[in-house]
Amino acid sequence: MSLALTGLGVAAPERVVTNADLEAVLDTSDEWIRSRSGIRERRWAGPHESTASFAVEAVANALKAAGRTPDEVGFLVLATCTPDQLLPHTAAAAADALGMRCGSFDLHAACAGFVTALVTGAGLLPTSPGPVVVVGVERLTQILDHEDRTTAVLFADGAGAAVLEAGDGALLGWDAGTDGSLRPFLEIPPGGQHIHMDGGEVFRRAVRIVVDSAGAACARAGIAAADVDVFVPHQANTRIIEAAASRLGIPAERTVVNLDRWGNTSAASIAIALAEAEAAGRLHAGDRVLLSGFGAGMTWASALLRWA
Numbered sequence: 295m296s297l298a299l300t301g302l303g304v305a306a307p308e309r310v311v312t313n314a315d316l317e318a319v320l321d322t323s324d325e326w327i328r329s330r331s332g333i334r335e336r337r338w339a340g341p342h343e344s345t346a347s348f349a350v351e352a353v354a355n356a357l358k359a360a361g362r363t364p365d366e367v368g369f370l371v372l373a374t375c376t377p378d379q380l381l382p383h384t385a386a387a388a389a390d391a392l393g394m395r396c397g398s399f400d401l402h403a404a405c406a407g408f409v410t411a412l413v414t415g416a417g418l419l420p421t422s423p424g425p426v427v428v429v430g431v432e433r434l435t436q437i438l439d440h441e442d443r444t445t446a447v448l449f450a451d452g453a454g455a456a457v458l459e460a461g462d463g464a465l466l467g468w469d470a471g472t473d474g475s476l477r478p479f480l481e482i483p484p485g486g487q488h489i490h491m492d493g494g495e496v497f498r499r500a501v502r503i504v505v506d507s508a509g510a511a512c513a514r515a516g517i518a519a520a521d522v523d524v525f526v527p528h529q530a531n532t533r534i535i536e537a538a539a540s541r542l543g544i545p546a547e548r549t550v551v552n553l554d555r556w557g558n559t560s561a562a563s564i565a566i567a568l569a570e571a572e573a574a575g576r577l578h579a580g581d582r583v584l585l586s587g588f589g590a591g592m593t594w595a596s597a598l599l600r601w602a
Contacts, residue, residue, distance in 0.1 A: 297416050298461025298602035300425070301360025302569040305351035305453040307337040313447070322443045332532025336450035336557025338435045343451070345378045346387040349431040352453035352565075353392060356427065360457040368422030370398040371415050373407030373430045373561040375590070376437060388429075396424070404480075405528050405589025406470070407561030408454065409597050412585070413468045415458045429455035430561035439488035448530075449489065450557030454565020463602030466582070467515030469507045469595070476592040496592075497534060503594045504528075504538040508586040511596040517582065519543055522598070524576060528587040529553040529563040538586075550576065560589060577601050 312335045313324035327333055339348075349372055357364060372385035377400060385398035403410040408430030415426040431453035440446050479495040482488065504527060512519045520543030527535050532553055539549045550571045559566060564585050571577055579601060586596040 295416055295465040296460045296463070297419065297465045297599065298459050298463040299456045300459045300461065301356040301358070301362065301457040302572055303352045303355025303357070303359060303455045304566050304569045305348040305355070307339045307343055307451050309338050309340055311336050311338050316447055320441070320443045320446060322447060327447045331448055332553050333448065333557050334554045337452055339433050339451040343433070345374055345376055345431055345433045346384050346391065348433065348451065348453035349384065349388040349429050349455070350391045352431065352455040353388065353427055353429050356455040356457050360425065360459070362425055362457060364392040364394045366424045367394055367396050367427050368424030369396055369415070369418050369426045370394060371401055371411045371426065371428045372398065373401045373403060373411040373428070374432055375402050375404050375407065375560060376433045403561070403593050403595065404591055405530065405560045405563065406587035406593045406595040408565045409585050409587045409595035410470060412456065412458070413465070413470065413595065413597055416465045419458055419460065426458040427455060428458060429453060430563070430565040432560045432562050434560055437482060437487065437489055442488070444493060445489050445491055448558050450559050452556065452559045452562045452566055454562050454569050456565060456568070461602045462579070464600040466598045466600055467511045467513070468597040469510035469514065471507065472591045472593045474591065477590070479592065480590040497531065499592060500530065500534045500588050501537045501541070503588045503592065504534070504586050505541045507588070507594045507596040508538070508542055508584055511598045512584065515598045519584070521582065522584040523548060523581040524571060524583045525549045526564055526567050526571060526583065526585050528589065529556060529567055530558050
């Protein structure tokens with residue numbers, strides 16, 4: 295499928311929270327956090343920042359990079375598990391702030407959200423009246439128990455967006471799935487308000503899920519995972535990333551990691567990492583770029599792109 299990501303954009307909260315900041319309020323340490331997750335700092339939203347406001351900023355930046363205006367957009371797909379309100383969808387608020395009147399909806403696939411939105415947007419593109427914009431955005435701090443050291447040190451806020459158009463690139467292959475029997479390992483329990491996570495189980499399942507899903511996307515494109523030029527995984531844990539990349543045969547120098555500076559931003563993480571990779575000059579025309587996300591559900595999604 296012809297597909298070019300003609301513009302990428304990021305939105306970051308103003309507040310940066312370091313491991314030293316968390317040492318002062320939690321029974322934890324910089325060494326404990328870094329050794330178990332790889333995170334040094336993360337970005338947390340302030341009271342004036344929202345899921346919609348992050349989406350608006352990221353989409354505006356992506357449109358500017360693509361040389362497009364909001365009125366040209368044919369459809370907006372917003373991936374999040376932290377909407378500002380249950381009704382209406384957050385994409386409606388973001389579209390309104392941007393001056394869009396195109397179709398829009400929210401998509402909830404947790405940390406696999408951006409890749410799922412990308413594949414969905416690519417499917418809409420051939421008959422869309424204009425470019426399709428996809429955005430992964432979270433304000434996870436609103437569902438954190440800030441006294442739980444097992445989750446409060448991991449999750450963060452932010453957004454990443456992409457403008458999709460027909461072009462010289464392509465969606466070469468994709469894979470997605472859900473194993474609902476694993477729901478209790480990462481969830482907000484019914485009637486609860488905060489994330490609960492069984493970190494050990496998530497770790498054990500995540501490596502296999504990423505390897506299987508990413509491998510399947512590559513196989514459908516007829517290439518070996520080891521031949522991928524750039525691997526952009528969900529930024530959840532450096533040990534998961536390293537183990538999955540190793541099993542796929544992808545060396546560290548071809549793997550994008552920004553977890554240490556951002557923390558786990560769920561649906562936003564792959565979009566942010568992709569945008570930073572482009573800004574750093576790591577993506578070139580013709581590169582095979584592999585994206586792979588996994589998260590609550592347990593839900594996973596992978597996509598292999600030929601970069602334009």
